Amino acid sequence: MLRKTTLKTRMILTLGLLGALQTLLIGGFAGYYLSESLYEEIGQRALMVSRTVAATPSVIQGVRARDVDALNHLAQRLAQTNKARFIVIGDHNAIRLAHPNPDRLGHSMADDDGDDGRRALIEGKSYVARALGSLGETMRGKSPIEDPATGEIIGIVSVGYSLDQVEATIRRYNFTLYGVVGLMVLVAVLSAIVIAGRFKRAIFGLEPEEIARLFQEREATLQSVREGILAINRDGIITTANRAACETLGLAPDTRLAGQPILDILPESSLLSVLESGQPDFDREVWLRGRQMVVNRLPVRQGDEIIGVVASFRLRDELDQVSRQLTRIQQYADTLRSQTHEYSNKLHTIAGLIQIGAHDKALALIGSEVSDHQSLLHLLLEAVPDPVIAGCLLGKYNRAREMGLRLDIDPDSQMADIPATLPREQLVSALGNLIDNALEATFQQTGQGGVVRLSMTDLGAELIFEVEDQGPGVPENAQQRIFERGVSTKGEDHGIGLHLVQQFLNRWGGSVTVENLTAGGSRFTLYLPKQPEEKKGL
Structure with missing residues (x-):
């Protein structure tokens, strides 16, 4: 099976043939118009000379006197002067009185071209005729000779110009035309090669069939x-x-x-x-x-x-569903891990106290443990009815105890008026990052025994969270940069948590402030509007 013609070949053939056809059509029209114009120009020249000769007094006098010698001499001189092929003079019967060939004298002018000059002799009109006579093909202008005294038509003048010059001019034009046609075809082919090459590059060298197939694949992909x-x-x-x-x-x-x-x-x-x-x-x-x-x-x-x-x-709901599930699972895992580790240590301690007979201390430790958790659970149930946020705080409380630190939640905190549209998993992520950073900064500065404080309020038009640590503080020149991705005061492989916090605040229209405390440490304050500005869409 023959290979299909490529787009480049088709473009070259099409543009080349189109250029040749256009050149031939334009050249043919121009040639026809040129030849007709030349014929008309020579005809008008013959007619003008014939009128001039017919009005010459010496010609009129020679026709009256039928002076053949004088008329022939005059006709030859006028023909040379006007560069005419010939000038023929006849009487009122169209009998030649002057002719370049003496043998033709005395014969009818109709012998040359079949035209006896009736229109000029009878109707008195001057006209142009193209004819093939004894002197070759010529363009002739014929005019009547009138007697000025009587107005009577006494003869006729026929002035002829050879068409050989016109034919030579047309042949030269055709030769030029054929050369231009060849040149135009060559230019068209070269232009077609350049255009086809650029066109192919613009479509990455693909053929129309390949483009159609890719378009169909694209549509199918988009819809899928x-x-x-x-x-x-x-x-x-x-x-x-x-x-x-x-x-x-x-x-x-x-x-x-x-x-x-x-x-x-x-x-x-x-x-x-x-x-x-x-x-x-x-x-x-x-x-x-x-x-x-x-x-x-x-x-x-x-x-x-x-x-x-x-x-x-x-x-966002589709992503939220998966993200929410993962967040809750992670929270539950962190909480269980922290509680398991902490209770394991406490159980070992209680078991040791019982073994050595310190039953009172064992009971006191058990009571303290139960009291601390009961007070925390009571505070969370009263102040934070949202189970996702409460679970997060409980997990961070246990993590703090696992690190040997204490997470104090202000008993006057209140966080119940949370907008339903506020994504809980994002709020938990932001708050959890702030608490984790505070725990790490405090542990780094104080070791075990440090305290991280958290207070919350939903009064007014904003939700406000304050997290205080006992860390080394944040240098003033870094307080704005720490929210950029990869920027951290902890060294390399950090700088993600606060960046996520800032992203959440940007989406929700909130803000965060950082200040260093006089007694040491820093305070991060998170502000979240209850009615955020609606962000622009696509």
Whole structure:
């Protein structure tokens, strides 16, 4: 089976033939117009000379007198002067009185071309005729000779110009035309090669069939992706959208997004800002059409020019469900591990006291342990009814005891008015990171016996969490930088926890402050608005 012709070959053949055809058509029209113009010009010249000769007094007098010698001499002189092929003069019967060939004298002028000059002799009109006579093919101008005294037509003048010159001019033109046609075909082929090469590079060397197959694969891939996908061009017009985009945005399944301005579909969209800045944006949590989503936005570049933006997005709820489960499992695991370790130590201590007979001390230790946990549980049940946050604080309390530290929760704390839309797992992650940092800083500075204090309040329009430690404090020049990824006062392989806290605050519209305490240590204060500003969408 023969291999199909490539796109480059097809373009070269098409452009080459098109260039040749255009050149031939234009050249043919120009040649026809040139020949007709030349014929008309020579005809008008013959007609003008014939009129001039017919009005010459010596010609009129010679025709009256039928002076053949004088007329022939005059006709030859006038023919040379006007560069005419010939000048023939006849009487009122079209009998030749002057002719370049003496043998033709006395014969009818109709013998030359079949035209006896009737229009000039009878109708008195001057006209142009093209004929093949005894002197070759010529363009002839014929005019009547009138007697000025009587107005009577007494003869006729025929002035002829050879068409050999016209034919030679046309042949030269055709020769030039054929050369131009050949040159144009060559230029067209070379241009086609250059254009086809650039075109092939622009489409990455693919053939049309391959492009069609890739387009079908692209459509199938887009529709198979569960995430919503939208793409816009440099004018903010949607060029691509899959079915999942309509479903995720809560639009009707048959909504046609392609070709619509993005701001008409999503007035709160931020894709145009990405189009202007050219900066990609990954895993951004946004509110869109009343739904919380996770969005990735990536500019599309052609060379150094940004030609569009592609966005992928999915509901935050789907990720929250998995994240919530993992967070709770981790909390339960941390709590159980801490409690297991701590109670194991306590049980060994109680067993030792019993063995040595110190029953009173064993009972006191048991009572103290029960009292501490009962007071903590009572405080958490009263002040923090949310089980996720309460579980987190209980786990951090046990971890502090495992490290030989104490986590004091202000008994006046209150954290019950938490917005339902506030993601608990993100709040727990942020609060847990602050407490963990405080425990590590305190242990590093004081060893066992240090205290970390936590107070909470939901009064007013904000949720406020204060975490105080007994660590070395935070240098003033680092108090803003510690929230950047990879920046930490603990050394390498740190600087993630506070960065996650800052990301959560940015999404929710909250803030955090850092201050060093006079007695040593530092205080981190977390502010979370109960009604955050709605973030922009895609």
